[in-house]
Amino acid sequence: MFGIGFQELLVVLVLVLLVFGANKLPEIGGGLGRAIRNFKRAASEPDEIDVTPTDKKDKNDDKQA
Structure with missing residues (x-):
């Protein structure tokens, strides 16, 4: 498993628990899951570029008024 054995994984998990505490672990896990999902x-989505022309004349009139 990526060159990481069970003992190394256990040490990393214990260090994470000590650094962040038991109360923060669900928040960190949820945030990590959302980040991976996003x-x-x-x-997987195709790149979308909005090429609709904007009316710059109207925007300039609003700034001057």
């Missing part, structure tokens, strides 16, 4: 969604 990354996968963004990677």
